[in-house]
Amino acid sequence: MRPLLKILTALALLIAGFPVYAQSTNGPLRIEITEGVIEPLPFAAPAFVAENAAARQLADELSQVVVSDLVGSAIFREIPRSAHISGISNFDAPVQFSDWKAINAQALVTGSVSVRADGQIAVKFRLFDVFAQSALGEGLQFVGTRENWRRMAHKVADSVYARLTGENGYFDSRVVFVAESGPKNLRLKRLAIMDYDGANVRNLTDDRSIVLAPRFSPDGTKVLYTSYETGLPRAFVLDLGTMRRKALDELPGMTFSPRFSPDGKSVVMSLSKGGNTDIYLVDVKSGQRTRLTSAPSIETAPSYSPDSRQIVFESDRAGSQQLYIMPATGGEARRISFGKGRYGTPVWSPRGDLVAFTKINKGRFHIGVMRLDGSEERLLTASFLDEGPTWSPNGRVLMFFRETRGANGAPSLYSVDISGRNLKQVPTPGFGSDPSWSGLLK
Amino acid sequence: MKRKLAVVLTAGLLALSGCAGGLPESGLGADQSQAGDFKYDTPEFFVASIGDRVLFTVDQSTLTTEGMSILDAQASWLLENGAFTALIEGHADEQGTREYNLALGARRASAVQSYLVSKGVADNRLSTVTYGKERPLEICSTEACWSKNRRSVTVVSAGRSS
DSSP, X not given: OHHHHXXXXXXXXXXXXXXXXXXXXXXXXXXXXXXXXXXXEEEEOOOOEEXXXXXXXXXXXXXXXXXXHHHXXXXXXXXXXXXXXOOOSOTTSOOOHXXXXXXXXXXXXXXXXXXXXXXXXXXXXXXXXXXXXXXXXXXXXXXXXXXXXXXXXXXXXXXXXXXXXXXXXXXXXXXXXXXXXXXXGGOEEEEEEEETTSOSOEEOSOSSSOEEEEEEOTTSSEXXXXXXXXXXXXXXXXXXTXXXXXXSOOSSSEEEEEEEOTTSSEEEEEEEETXXXXXXXXXXXXXXXXXXXXXXXXXXXXXXXXTSSEEEEEEXXXXXXXXXXXXXXXXXXXXXXXXXSEEEEEEEOTTSSEEEEEEEETXXXXXXXXXTTXXXXXXXXXXXXXXXXXXXXXXXXXXXXXXXXXXXXXXXXXXXXXXXXXXEEEOOSSEEEEEEEOXXXX | OHHHHHHHHHHHHHHHHTOXXXXXXXXXXXXXXXGGGSOTTSHHHIIIIIISEEEOOTTOOSOOHHHHHHHHHHHHXXXXXXXXXXXXXXXXXXXXXXXXHHHHHHHHHXXXXXXXXXXXXXXXXXXXXXXXXXXXXXXXXXXXHXXXXXXXXXXEEESOOO
């Protein structure tokens, strides 16, 4: 990860000599996504201009990724190129707004790509409000290596998303997950990492031991996971830069369900001892453990609030699996789930206002969200087995895994908007489970 | 035939991976009729004649009467074969979330361990591991399979210290 970050100098450079347009009198073009978008905003994205011959294929592919990101969010709808009246052959020429207005494109994304003498790629883009005939924000330029061309496309799409919604995007991000293969009674599992949209899959471990539930560090440089490589389930940390892995601590016991604190300095996890599972805090540097719960019941799946002050977790202390919130230092917990059925795998949203969870009721599994007091519970999915939600960096989308039933049942990754719309499979080469979504890459 | 091949493959893969997980499964399924051929003080006899597994009801770790009688036999065998140690695996069916099932498997393994200790088996000869829902024995998605997957498996081996 680190070399990638180093290589990609995604500089948001103001392009010199940029024309300045007056803002529309009715305020800038904006789509509200608070309640979930029912009518997506139509946009046009003509093929990006190749500034030199070496950039020709790349310009086309890059603009396809931008379109795929925006359309995939279901907040935007592309007006297909076949409907375009004119293209953009010169990135700096004035835009013929009437041509885009005629096909009802409310937003216009233009771009150019050049391959520089040093092999670096430069991508420029502009966003226009067609009906106001004005630019939305400044033009931006991203510079990076050729292998990172998809990241530059994601950054363009993130900028478009941010300017049109007023919220951060989520496209320039990655997902770690468990890549599964083999029959159901002898699944082979390995950790893998990929772009949020399923591209660039890379294995992180071999499949000799069971590995479970990877979780990104807040800065995206490390991954916590559970491995059976010692014979017992054990929390491990993998450094994505050096690819070195080590057990989180050396103390005895079965440890699992680790997750980083927002500052990345400590980890909350479960420890099973004598049949009792409780939540512990581990200092990453020293490996020192602090016990946060001590009940004879099962306490597991802890997740920090973004302000680090509280932890949401699941417990069966009241007889069945339910969600609770306690202070980050331990102490009295309050129950937040009160609906019918069992609740597990709580994950605090990056905005801090919601908890995503898995719910099991009458033999069906659901992914849902609720407020911190348990109110406004919304079930977003239903199937034989939906499990393990993870939040997009902007808190608008959840990724999870869905396992099909029966002897040939197998898991795949899915995503769904927190409005419950836009449910879709995330492509992986084989079976996939236990996704963890990174923050926006730097 | 196909099934047998799968069993052999399973054992091979597990041996490669150094994972103790599913080995007894292959032993038990293989051929009950041969049980009589095994010598009393062998893990094979333990699997075939004593019974290495105990089943649990949904979301429970309390031992059933049937479970306790199997464990009584396991305890007697362990007491008479003092050179063996046992690793107790706890498993859950697929109808639960991953972390919870790990905790539930740990509880089941521990319930078995406590029972064996209560029958006189030395604590330091027994260890536990949870597999949660990671190693189902039966793969259909109905109660017929789930009831067999909610199990503990007592894996005995010679001289391995816990």
